Amino acid sequence: MSTDPATTTATELPLAAGTWPLDGMHSGLHFKVRHIGLSSVHGRFNRFDATLTVGETLADTRIEATVEMSSVDTNQPDRDAHLLGTDFFSADQHPLMTFRSTGVRAAGEGEYALDGELTLNGVTRPVTLDVEFNGVDTFPADGSTHAGFSATTTVNRDDFGIDFNVPLGMDKFALGKKIAVELELQFVAPED
Numbered sequence: 431m432s433t434d435p436a437t438t439t440a441t442e443l444p445l446a447a448g449t450w451p452l453d454g455m456h457s458g459l460h461f462k463v464r465h466i467g468l469s470s471v472h473g474r475f476n477r478f479d480a481t482l483t484v485g486e487t488l489a490d491t492r493i494e495a496t497v498e499m500s501s502v503d504t505n506q507p508d509r510d511a512h513l514l515g516t517d518f519f520s521a522d523q524h525p526l527m528t529f530r531s532t533g534v535r536a537a538g539e540g541e542y543a544l545d546g547e548l549t550l551n552g553v554t555r556p557v558t559l560d561v562e563f564n565g566v567d568t569f570p571a572d573g574s575t576h577a578g579f580s581a582t583t584t585v586n587r588d589d590f591g592i593d594f595n596v597p598l599g600m601d602k603f604a605l606g607k608k609i610a611v612e613l614e615l616q617f618v619a620p621e622d
Contacts (some may be wrong), residue, residue, distance in 0.1 A: 448620030465608030
């Protein structure tokens with residue numbers, strides 16, 4: 431497979447074929463939700479892992495990821511504890527959120543649509559992430575080759591059985607239903 435982006439076709443990812451592990455120290459998984467319709471509350475998950483398996487074509491390329499729900503961090507311990515309970519994540523019964531890709535499609539210059547199945551709170555639903563390929567470079571600390579991606583999606587928490595809310599009157603609720611998800615991911619090239 432070509433590793434020169436100038437010669438890459440719409441059916442290839444400009445990366446060497448093989449298994450690319452996540453560089454967790456240089457990756458992030460963030461989310462935000464509207465609070466009383468006025469502003470967004472931001473959070474992140476501190477422990478997650480992913481593996482990118484690059485095939486000869488996009489059709490042969492896969493990604494799988496796991497997220498430890500107990501690592502949720504909204505910078506407010508009481509809120510984090512509430513999120514782990516049965517009103518939201520039911521983390522005791524469902525300690526992991528998982529993602530498994532089902533396909534990837536070219537969507538423009540350096541852009542892709544990543545289709546997959548997200549499992550959260552024991553419920554699996556299809557999701558599509560908009561992915562931007564940020565390129566490849568050498569990590570100066572050890573000389574390894576890294577590839578970077580940014581990805582976004584929006585999920586409706588009701589789709590995953592997370593329907594807790596507080597009515598504020600006049601058909602207004604404390605929490606928005608749509609959760610915006612943002613990922614910054616670096617993967618490390620497979621060793622020869």
